[in-house]
Amino acid sequence: MEKLSGGTPTIYEPGLQEMLERNIQDERLSFTGNIRDAVDASEVIFIAVGTPPSDDGSTDLSQVEGAASEIARAMDSYRVIVNKSTVPVGTNAIIAGATRRDDLFVVSNPEFLSEGSAVNDFLQPDRIVIGSDDLTAGRRVAELYASIDTPVIQVDPASAETIKYATNSFLATKVSFVNALAAVCEAVGADIDAVTAGLGSDSRISAQFLLPGPGWGGSCFPKDMEALIHIAADAGYEFDLLRAVISANEQQFERIVTKAGSLLGGELGGASVALLGLTFKAHTDDLRNSPAIEVAQRLTVNGAAVRAYDPMITSAVGIPKEIQISTTIEEALTGADLAIILTEWPEFALANWSKLANLMNAPRLVDARNLLDRDAMFELGFRYDDLGRT
Numbered sequence: 001m002e003k004l005s006g007g008t009p010t011i012y013e014p015g016l017q018e019m020l021e022r023n024i025q026d027e028r029l030s031f032t033g034n035i036r037d038a039v040d041a042s043e044v045i046f047i048a049v050g051t052p053p054s055d056d057g058s059t060d061l062s063q064v065e066g067a068a069s070e071i072a073r074a075m076d077s078y079r080v081i082v083n084k085s086t087v088p089v090g091t092n093a094i095i096a097g098a099t100r101r102d103d104l105f106v107v108s109n110p111e112f113l114s115e116g117s118a119v120n121d122f123l124q125p126d127r128i129v130i131g132s133d134d135l136t137a138g139r140r141v142a143e144l145y146a147s148i149d150t151p152v153i154q155v156d157p158a159s160a161e162t163i164k165y166a167t168n169s170f171l172a173t174k175v176s177f178v179n180a181l182a183a184v185c186e187a188v189g190a191d192i193d194a195v196t197a198g199l200g201s202d203s204r205i206s207a208q209f210l211l212p213g214p215g216w217g218g219s220c221f222p223k224d225m226e227a228l229i230h231i232a233a234d235a236g237y238e239f240d241l242l243r244a245v246i247s248a249n250e251q252q253f254e255r256i257v258t259k260a261g262s263l264l265g266g267e268l269g270g271a272s273v274a275l276l277g278l279t280f281k282a283h284t285d286d287l288r289n290s291p292a293i294e295v296a297q298r299l300t301v302n303g304a305a306v307r308a309y310d311p312m313i314t315s316a317v318g319i320p321k322e323i324q325i326s327t328t329i330e331e332a333l334t335g336a337d338l339a340i341i342l343t344e345w346p347e348f349a350l351a352n353w354s355k356l357a358n359l360m361n362a363p364r365l366v367d368a369r370n371l372l373d374r375d376a377m378f379e380l381g382f383r384y385d386d387l388g389r390t
Helices: 016-025 035-040 062-074 091-099 118-123 135-144 157-188 192-200 221-234 240-263 291-301 329-333 346-350 353-357 374-379
Strands: 044-047 079-083 104-108 128-131 152-155 272-276 305-309 323-325 338-341 364-367 383-385
Touching: 016 118, 035 062, 044 062, 044 135, 062 079, 062 091, 062 104, 079 091, 079 135, 091 104, 091 157, 104 135, 104 157, 128 135, 128 157, 135 152, 152 157, 157 192, 157 221, 157 240, 221 240, 240 291, 240 338, 240 364, 240 383, 272 291, 272 329, 291 305, 291 323, 305 329, 329 353, 374 383
Parallel strands: 044 079, 079 104, 128 152, 272 305, 272 338, 305 323, 338 364, 364 383
Antiparallel strands: 104 128
């Protein structure tokens, strides 16, 4: 609370600190640990708490229900609760049941922010989804976004809740598809960049999320995929398509490890491997369900000694103990038998690879983000592999 009140965010997000400082200074934003004070000062109250997965893949709603119950106890007249947390179908009704008040209305308003571009995504969204059974409450929430020029989709709560899960599940499916397509390109001699250029030019498909990589991860895709599978199963439908997408993602982790082993002559045991990137994507400090961490752990299981460098990771806090942290790219690569690019940080694309090659025991590199120029790396003497390029 003290950090936020002082204008310091608790996560890294480009542009967030400046926005936080500006709105605190202009007295449009304040923080309190007293829920009654917050409720008294507000007509519309947003719930944005964690909804972690349970062991069976279902969603733990205890934080959402707890927040709603506290709001109901603190209020003395008409209020609108807006649920921003990602929740399964039927949660609006659960919240309404937990509060037991006739003057409290629940509206679903899922967010579609991407880490690393969340500020821009909020200010320039593709759409705003509002789900409510009460027309007045739905309109009241829509009014909050009046200054944003984008379509407002007003639907029933169940549809709004499903839209969020469907969006993330479809995007994860698209990523797994292009990763599998890169493997096909390697097998048949096609070039993934040429194939995705042709594929993405189709307006029905678009080029977004058609970049091969080490797999999808983060705080949303994995849990939302599992949650939608669980929701469907509870309703009597087995969503085998999404199960296959998850399986394909697991295969991609192993595919990166296999590529590493191939460049080392088939033997990872005893090799010194430098990982470039640990966050699940660039421009964030989020390590949750990071493909880089998954690949690192699989490498160590195969006997490799792993050290990693990421511009946002400066300590070993939250990092598996078998991964050694370096503070510079040079430190990570010194004495390495192999390097793997796992996060698409611009620093890696701009690095002096001629100089870095001289720090390694041998210039070997798996570019799991297709970040570098393939021909240029060969010219520098690297044994180089990427995803689906010829």
